[in-house]
Amino acid sequence: MMTAISRLFRTRTGQERLMSLATMVVLLVGAVFILIPFFWMISTSLKKAGDVYIAPPQWIPVEPQWENYVTAVTRLNYGVHASNTAIIVVCVMIGTLFSSSFAAYGFSRLRAPGRDAIFMVLLGTMMLPGAVTLVPTYLMFNKIGWVNTFMPMIVPAFFGNAFFVFLMRQFYITIPKELEESAMMDGATVYHIWWYIMVPLSGPILATIAVFTFVGTYNDFFTPLIYISDESKRTIAVALTYFQGSPRIGPQMHLLMAAVTMSIVPPILLFIGAQRYFVRGIVMTGIKG
């Protein structure tokens, strides 16, 4: 026994195995820390009102109160806020995917004076604090009567996003030109080439951008906070903050946590579905490039 242990410490393969074990232990402990808040959230969401504020807390509710979710949905008008959010997210995704891939074709394939300068300016805007453009943009939307509509969230998406244009451009550069050239010989216009050749080839990168856009828009709090004032037009993100102190609900943490749990389901499902794009591939190549 003792010799087996000392071999573990002394030999090379033994050390390797110890390192692997230690790595695994550290990673698992870390993963527990990541997951505890979720566990706590779900646990609270299933408690009776009277069992929430007790110390020491129950880690697992004795009788899970599934009807908390029903109560949360009705009291918060969750359906209304979910459909507001869905409308915005879908429109922003369409706008972003169209404008980013369209513009990226110009930046990667067609030569024009000033093209690279425009691209550099575009990349530079990624470092611009949003606060600088915030006030004038708000005043502009206010002037044309778009405050308290979804337009301030949706319309800018149709004008491209610097990071996504960059990702698409990096991807288009890797596609061999032969395909386009033969299509060009057959009389196809550049617009045909973009739509019938480039777009179908960019499935994975479009999916990546779609996921990023979904997550970003769905979680966006600031934009709807400043532009939307009607309760019936609020997105989930904004509605949640009003849920907390609202007189209709009071400080009912179990209902709030039920609502929060529901609110994080769509991005989590999407993440699980698109996991390979995030953790295994495209995103990384894009960033590395």
Place this chain on the structure above:
Amino acid sequence: MAGTTVAAVQPKRKGWRERREALHAYVFMSPVILGLLIFTLGPILVSLFLSFSNYNLLNDPKWIGVDNYVKMYGERLFWQSLRVSATYSVVSVPLGMTIALFLALLLNRAMRGIYTLRAIYYLPTVISGVGVAMLWRWIFNGQYGVINTLLRNVGIKGPNWLLDENYALIALIITSVWGVGGTMLIFLAGLQGIPAEINEAAEIDGAGRWEQFRYITLPMISHVTFFNLVLGIIGALQVFTDAYVITNGGPNNATLFIAVYLYRHAFQFLNFGYAAALAWVLFVIVMMLTLLVFRSSPLWVFYEQERQGK
């Protein structure tokens, strides 16, 4: 190939072809060009103008020179917001990057369940937002929250995190560390770009783990570190949602981030001129820091071409 043949056959029409190509290029780039003008460059200029004016939506903007900036200089809360954002950035960016790199090193190996673990660490990034901020409020609850419950189990009496001005900012920093998965993933991408042969060769030459890390890994991912550092600084100086939802700037302005201070002036007090001036100060700070990082990069960032050149 086909393109060159055509060009050779029709040398006289080259100018016309170039012009037509440029025209198409501008059509393709038009959404981005218009977007830059309408949503970025235009607003930047207007915001600069507004920062020298007094504007509250009701009356026309009135030119007041540098009054907003002078007022800012004498404003205690402005300096407080700078202090909060600076403290937060100085602690959370290096801390987050160190933990992210450490995790990326651990996660960069072939092992059963490694993809699941990577996904778990990335998870908070996907759901960051109001929901999670509300969750953190509950987690940090002094009496019933999960953190103090855990601390109590090991015999420590936890502070009343969000209501104690000495701890509120620490709580927000802890929250930021929880969401370190995005930075980790970018480090991981960098680590996977290091060819295995380099480490193998170093090992044969007798380099230990630490030497390999110090003299191979760190230099070879320095461009990724650079990327994370720039994005980290820019992000940390603009934190809004967490500060607004979890503590709303309190207690006693202990978490009054610049973005929260600016939001109040713009959308609660309708001081659009003053808010624009604040935004410009933030802009200049971010620019200077970014420039500083860029300027320092030749000292510590190594690129493939340089190595091959030498």
